[in-house]
Amino acid sequence: MKRRDFLKNVAIGSLLAGVPSRLLAQEGGLPDLAMIQGDSPGQITKEAIAAIGGIKRFIAKGDVVIIKPNIGWDRTPEQAACTNPEVVKAIVELCVEADAKQVIVMDNTINPSQRTYARSGIAEAAKEAGAKVPFVNPHHLKKMALNGEWFKEWEVYTDFVEADKIINVPIAKTHSLSRLTMGLKNWLGAVGGSRNQLHQGLDYAMIDLAKFFKPALTVLDAYRILLRNGPQGGRLSDAQLHKTVVAGVDYVAVDALGATFFDIQPEELPFLKLASERGIGRIDLEKLKIEKRTL
Amino acid sequence: MKKERSKKYRLLQKIRILVQLFFFGLFFILLLKTRFPGEDYISNVEGFFHWDPLLALTTTIASRAFFIAFWPAVITLAVTFFLGRVACGWVCPLGSLHQFFSFLFKKTKLHRPKKLQDNHTVWKYYILIFILVSALFTLDVVGIFDPFSFLYRSIVVGVLPALSYGLSAFIGLFYQLNLTGIGDPMIQFFENLNINAIFLQGFFIGSIFIGIILLNMVRERFWCRYICPLGALLGLVSRWNLFDLKIDKERCIDCGLCTIQCQTQANPFPNEGWKSSECVYCLTCSAICPTNAIQFPGKFAAEKIESINLSRRKLLFTSFLGFFAMPFFRLTPARQRASERLIRPPGALPEDQFLQKCVKCGECMKVCPTNALQPVLSEAGPEGIWTPRLDPKIGYCDYYCSLCTQVCPTGAIKELTIEEKNELKIGTAWVNRNRCIPWKFGDPCIVCEEHCPVSPKAIKFQKIEVERLDGIIKTPLAPLIDLDQCTGCGICQNKCPVVDDPAIYVTSIGESRSDKNQMLLDIIKAEENIF
Numbered sequence: 087m088k089r090r091d092f093l094k095n096v097a098i099g100s101l102l103a104g105v106p107s108r109l110l111a112q113e114g115g116l117p118d119l120a121m122i123q124g125d126s127p128g129q130i131t132k133e134a135i136a137a138i139g140g141i142k143r144f145i146a147k148g149d150v151v152i153i154k155p156n157i158g159w160d161r162t163p164e165q166a167a168c169t170n171p172e173v174v175k176a177i178v179e180l181c182v183e184a185d186a187k188q189v190i191v192m193d194n195t196i197n198p199s200q201r202t203y204a205r206s207g208i209a210e211a212a213k214e215a216g217a218k219v220p221f222v223n224p225h226h227l228k229k230m231a232l233n234g235e236w237f238k239e240w241e242v243y244t245d246f247v248e249a250d251k252i253i254n255v256p257i258a259k260t261h262s263l264s265r266l267t268m269g270l271k272n273w274l275g276a277v278g279g280s281r282n283q284l285h286q287g288l289d290y291a292m293i294d295l296a297k298f299f300k301p302a303l304t305v306l307d308a309y310r311i312l313l314r315n316g317p318q319g320g321r322l323s324d325a326q327l328h329k330t331v332v333a334g335v336d337y338v339a340v341d342a343l344g345a346t347f348f349d350i351q352p353e354e355l356p357f358l359k360l361a362s363e364r365g366i367g368r369i370d371l372e373k374l375k376i377e378k379r380t381l
Numbered sequence: 382m383k384k385e386r387s388k389k390y391r392l393l394q395k396i397r398i399l400v401q402l403f404f405f406g407l408f409f410i411l412l413l414k415t416r417f418p419g420e421d422y423i424s425n426v427e428g429f430f431h432w433d434p435l436l437a438l439t440t441t442i443a444s445r446a447f448f449i450a451f452w453p454a455v456i457t458l459a460v461t462f463f464l465g466r467v468a469c470g471w472v473c474p475l476g477s478l479h480q481f482f483s484f485l486f487k488k489t490k491l492h493r494p495k496k497l498q499d500n501h502t503v504w505k506y507y508i509l510i511f512i513l514v515s516a517l518f519t520l521d522v523v524g525i526f527d528p529f530s531f532l533y534r535s536i537v538v539g540v541l542p543a544l545s546y547g548l549s550a551f552i553g554l555f556y557q558l559n560l561t562g563i564g565d566p567m568i569q570f571f572e573n574l575n576i577n578a579i580f581l582q583g584f585f586i587g588s589i590f591i592g593i594i595l596l597n598m599v600r601e602r603f604w605c606r607y608i609c610p611l612g613a614l615l616g617l618v619s620r621w622n623l624f625d626l627k628i629d630k631e632r633c634i635d636c637g638l639c640t641i642q643c644q645t646q647a648n649p650f651p652n653e654g655w656k657s658s659e660c661v662y663c664l665t666c667s668a669i670c671p672t673n674a675i676q677f678p679g680k681f682a683a684e685k686i687e688s689i690n691l692s693r694r695k696l697l698f699t700s701f702l703g704f705f706a707m708p709f710f711r712l713t714p715a716r717q718r719a720s721e722r723l724i725r726p727p728g729a730l731p732e733d734q735f736l737q738k739c740v741k742c743g744e745c746m747k748v749c750p751t752n753a754l755q756p757v758l759s760e761a762g763p764e765g766i767w768t769p770r771l772d773p774k775i776g777y778c779d780y781y782c783s784l785c786t787q788v789c790p791t792g793a794i795k796e797l798t799i800e801e802k803n804e805l806k807i808g809t810a811w812v813n814r815n816r817c818i819p820w821k822f823g824d825p826c827i828v829c830e831e832h833c834p835v836s837p838k839a840i841k842f843q844k845i846e847v848e849r850l851d852g853i854i855k856t857p858l859a860p861l862i863d864l865d866q867c868t869g870c871g872i873c874q875n876k877c878p879v880v881d882d883p884a885i886y887v888t889s890i891g892e893s894r895s896d897k898n899q900m901l902l903d904i905i906k907a908e909e910n911i912f
Contacts (some may be wrong), residue, residue, distance in 0.1 A: 160781050160834075196832065196876075197779060198750045200575055204419045205781065221572040225556045225564060262830050262842065262858065282828040282878040286818065320780075320836025 117377035118368075119334040119343055124381030127172035127309040127331070132180060134305065134333035137377045141180040144303045145251055151181045152190045152249035153217070154301075156257050156272055157206050159318040160197035166310035166325035167318040168202065169257045171211035173307045173331060177253060178215035189217040192245060193275045227278040234294025235364070236287060241279035246299060254301040254337060258308045258328075258344045260316030264288050266348060267317050268341040269304045270296045270357055289357040296337055297366055304340045306332040308347055338367020339374055346371070390667035390675075397470065397664060401477040408474040412536060415747045415788055416575040421799055423787050427744050430790035433529050434458050435611040436740055439512055440791050443521040444737040448792050461615045465622035469605060469612050470644075470661030475528040476605050476612075480644060480663070482594050483601035492598045496641050502606050502659055506691055507699040509613040514703025519733075520710055520764055524741030526610050531593075534743035534767060538756055539587025542578040545571070577752040579775055586756065586767070602644050605661065616658035624677045626660065626667075628652040632674035639666035639675060649675060715762035719898040721888035723760040724771040724808045724869065727778060728786035728795040731894050732761070738793035741767040745785035745794060751776030753871065754785060771807065773871030773887050778807060780834035780870065803835075808869025809891040810839065810862050816884035823847030823855030829873035829885045830860055839866035840873060840885075860885065864901075867891075 120137035124130040135141055145151055155169035163170055174191060181189045191212040195202040199221045203209035209219045222243055230242045246252060256272035263285055264271055271288075273295035274281055284291040308330040315324045328347060334340040338361045342352035352358045352369035362369040408429055415426045430436055437451035457468055469476050486492040512523050524530045548571065555564035580586070596603035605612050626649055639649040647660035667675035715723075716732070726745055729735050746754040746769055753776025756767040769785070771778060783802040786794045797805075810829075814820040819827065830840040842858040849855060869887050877883035890898050 160779060198417070198575075199572070200417050200419075201750055201779065201781070204417075220565070220569050223565060223568045225553065225561075225568065262827055263825055280878060280880075282876055285826050285828050285831075285878075286824050288825065315836045315838055317831060318834060320834065324836055 116375075118336060118374040119332055119339055119376045121330060121332045121343060121376060121378045122381060123330045123379070125329060126381075127170045127307070128176035128179075130309075130329070130331045130381060131173045131176040131305060131307075131333075133379070133381060134331045135177070135180060135303070137379070138333050138335070141184045144253070145181055145184040145186050147185040148187045149181075149184075149250040150188045150190070150248075151186045151251045151253060152192065152246055153177055153181075153212075153253045153255055154246065154272060154276055155191065155193060155208055155255040155307075156275060157193040157199075157202050157208050158196040158275060160201045160205050161318060161320075162205055163207050164310070164322055164325065165319045166257065166259065166312040168206035168208065169255050169307045170309045171207035173305065173309065174208050174255055175211040175215045177255060177305060178212050178217040181253075182216045186251075189215075190245065190249065191217045191219045192222060192243075194222045194243060194278060194281075195275070222278070224278070232294055232298045234290075234297060236290035237294035240277055240295075242277050242298075246276045251302040252299055254299075254304040256304070256306055257310075257312070258306055258347055259312035259319070260314065260348065262316065264292065264357055265355055266341075266345055266350065268306055268344045269301075269337045270341055270361070273299050289360060292357050293361050293364070293366065296361075301337055302335070304334055304337040306340050306344050308332065308344060311347055313348070336367040338362060338369060339371070342367075342369040342371055343376065384671050385673055386669065386671060387667055387673040387675075390664050390670075390673075394664050394668040400471050401480070404472045405474045405477045408532075409536075412533065412747065413574060415744060417748075417750045417782070417784065421781065421783070423748070423784055426748075427788045427790040428453075430529055430533075430740070430742060430744075432457050433527065433611060435509075435512075435523060435527055435614050436529070436791065438614070439516040439521060439523040440738055440740065442513065443516040443519055443523075444734060448738075450790070450792070457615075458618055461618045462621065463623050464662070465619040465624060465657055466612065466615045466659075466661045468615060469609075470663040473528060473611075475532040475609075476602065476661065478532070478594070479597055479602045479604050482597045483644065486598045487601070492601065494601060494641050496637055497600075497646055500690065502646050502656075503691055503695075504607045505609055505613040506616070507695060508608060509610040509617075510696060510699045511703045511706070512610050514700045515706045515710075518704060518707040519737055520703075520707040521737050521739070522706070522710075522764060523610070524739065524767065526608065527740060527742075528604070528609055528611050530740050530742040531590075533747075534741060534756070535586055535590035537577070537743040537747045538580045539583055539590050541576050542580055542583045543587060545576045545578045575750065577747065577749065579752050580746070580755060581772065581775075582756045582758060582767075585758075600646075606645050606659075612661075619658055622657055624662070624679055625657065626652070626655045627676050627678055629674045629676065632672045634672055634674075636671065639670055642666065642669055710764045711762065713762035715760065715765065719889050719892075719895060720760040721890070722770065722772075723757070723765075724773070724871070724887060724889045725892065725894065726754055726769055726771060726785045726794050727783065727802045727805045727807050728789075728797045729769075729807075729894055730793060730795060731896075735793050735894075736761070736764055736768070738791045739765075739768045740791055740793075742790060743767075743769075744788040744790060745769045748784040748788045749776060750779050750782055750784070751875075753777050753875075771871060773874035774883065775875075777872040777875040778868075778870040803868065805893045806868050806891050807893070808871070808887040808889045809864065810867050810869065810871075810873055810885055810887050812860050812862060813882075813884045813886065814859075816879050816882065817860065818878065818884065819845065819857035819859035820847070820884075823849050823853075823857050825857045826878065827858050827860055828876050828878060830858075832872045832876045834870065834872060835866050835868060837863075837866060839863045839868070864891070 120134040122130040122134040159167040161167035261267040270292040432453045434454040437454035648654045649666040754769040755772045786797040833840040871887045873885045874883045
């Protein structure tokens with residue numbers, strides 16, 4: 087396949103994948119966001135996805151699904167630097183139940199992948215549920231046109247564009263530069279190249295990347311949130327048990343709701359304000375239909 | 382006389398080759414297993430070294446301390462005492478490698494063995510004496526010559542990286558042919574092997590290794606004959622062995638084939654000329670003897686055999702050399718003032734003790750999950766060559782890792798738990814404001830702060846005002862170092878976007894192991910508001 091054709095397919099595919107589901111959300115009377123609280127990370131994850139229409143709304147039989155958690159750091163789940171393994175596992179289970187052809191869980195990590203995949207508990211949990219958990223493969227890196235406002239092209243792991251559906255599963259943490267890191271920031275783990283240079287325009291990079299990848303579904307893990315020393319924490323006291331999962335299609339709205347967990351208004355965060363101004367997603371939480379429940 | 386080679390010894394020879402394959406395989410598997418095992422603590426992968434009496438002896442002499450883990454070396458000595466240098470002929474992986482290449486060079490006619498009458502085999506004894514005498518004067522150079530150290534270091538620093546470059550080029554071919562279905566599993570397989578492929582001295586150490594291998598074209602098992610100090614030590618011990626070579630004079634046709642083909646110049650023919658201290662019991666002579674005249678009958682009477690013919694003058698000379706080597710090797714400022722680039726792994730002993738114990742084997746360099754540990758060239762003076770140092774431009778000390786301290790075979794790096802390791806400083810980070818992106822250009826960055834693994838972070842930041850060339854005033858967050866928190870792990874330097882000469886960098890000052898390599902007066906550190 088030629089690169090241009092491939093890109094065209096990706097563009098068409100993501101249009102088809104993205105648009106109808108948004109229409110569905112308005113027509114079917116489903117909530118824009120589901121925010122479920124409870125003691126079991128796996129259970130609240132499944133409940134949150136069920137509340138916004140169930141996994142079948144997002145995953146069709148025979149789909150190749152790629153799940154993008156944050157597995158960046160050599161940290162345990164209790165330290166809340168990586169996505170909770172139970173949350174990832176629950177999503178893999180749902181995808182397998184929805185007859186996905188293949189479920190892949192992958193991240194371009196910061197500390198050595200062998201270590202972060204193991205210590206985060208994600209590799210083991212996801213494999214148990216039937217996912218493939220490969221390390222990123224340098225041969226899959228391709229310079230691609232991102233066509234962002236700011237960000238024209240970058241090296242991307244093609245696994246994320248070749249899959250039929252992407253599910254973004256970030257964790258909510260503080261970050262010194264963007265203040266918070268959630269769904270939008272999570273896409274820095276799907277690209278290669280000199281990622282450390284992206285800090286020089288982080289807010290813009292985050293928005294352009296999120297727009298490029300267009301996840302079918304975003305599940306924000308706030309079972310534990312990282313309040314201090316982000317984005318990797320260290321002491322257990324840096325993390326706080328929040329026992330919440332947020333699911334939604336509008337990934338900007340998911341991050342906006344996540345911001346409130348840190349007592350930050352969405353419009354205070356430049357990347358959310360910018361995303362909303364560009365019409366990529368909504369941050370007017372008071373006007374969104376949010377289903378909040380505690381199990 | 383009926384010409385017939387011995388079936389028994391030809392079978393024994395085959396068994397010997399199988400045993401060699403087994404031990405070489407074991408050595409290699411243990412080497413490959415010297416990597417992050419998926420959990421924090423690694424089982425005994427460095428055990429091979431503890432069977433080496435030369436390392437045991439020199440480390441003990443040089444450091445004046447006995448390291449109990451070396452107890453299996455006594456077994457090696459006992460076996461050699463009763464059976465001769467079987468360890469060289471049947472077990473030693475480097476010996477097997479040399480034997481394999483000798484065989485290869487003979488088969489390809491690159492080497493044609495001939496009968497030799499020289500006495501050059503004594504050189505290894507002088508090397509041994511030199512090593513032992515210099516160890517007596519606290520200079521530990523055994524790591525340069527010890528066969529296990531030599532082989533392990535060469536494979537880790539030279540051979541495996543070269544293989545892995547070659548393999549990734551090979552795997553790259555599948556991707557060029559669009560055969561991702563073949564390439565993908567191969568990539569995942571090699572990712573799991575966690576091979577460190579970047580070494581500053583890969584070419585240098587690899588070249589020495591190739592050179593030593595090529596010497597087998599000059600003489601079979603050149604290293605074992607002329608260089609190996611461990612072989613020399615075992616040769617000295619093997620003077621009362623239970624299996625003696627016997628030539629049946631009635632069967633012998635004086636063809637001399639045994640002496641020409643002897644791997645180690647042990648001179649099987651004539652019988653009285655056989656040097657048991659050189660014999661590695663490879664059984665080549667008895668297996669190729671056309672008339673089945675050579676046997677190794679067992680005997681139970683201890684019979685003292687001819688001693689090694691060392692010249693007293695040369696012995697004295699070598700001892701003097703060993704004695705003078707110590708001051709000569711220390712004609713370096715390295716001992717007076719620490720090199721800023723000599724960042725030792727966490728748990729490394731104070732420099733003097735470290736140099737007395739480190740055998741330059743490369744275990745730590747193999748196990749390091751970030752490829753951070755590199756062989757030293759000049760930073761530690763001549764005696765510190767090929768000891769490990771952390772190079773933050775290549776890798777960093779991972780926060781939850783203490784693997785290098787666990788695999789060090791001599792305790793030059795003290796075994797530490799992860800909690801203990803994180804108490805230690807291996808250096809201190811500095812910001813070069815002339816190169817730092819926020820300090821210099823006013824652009825946001827602080828990648829270093831994001832990566833700093835300690836909590837609370839050792840890299841803080843402040844909002845600064847920077848006037849750019851175009852007159853615009855910018856107010857980015859700029860990094861500052863918190864001396865109390867910084868462990869010197871080097872991840873900040875490793876991840877700094879100013880890649881060539883990072884704007885944040887670690888130097889060895891402040892390292893916990895040193896009293897001298899410090900900058901702040903203790904009193905000031907203890908009571909901040911004293912003045």
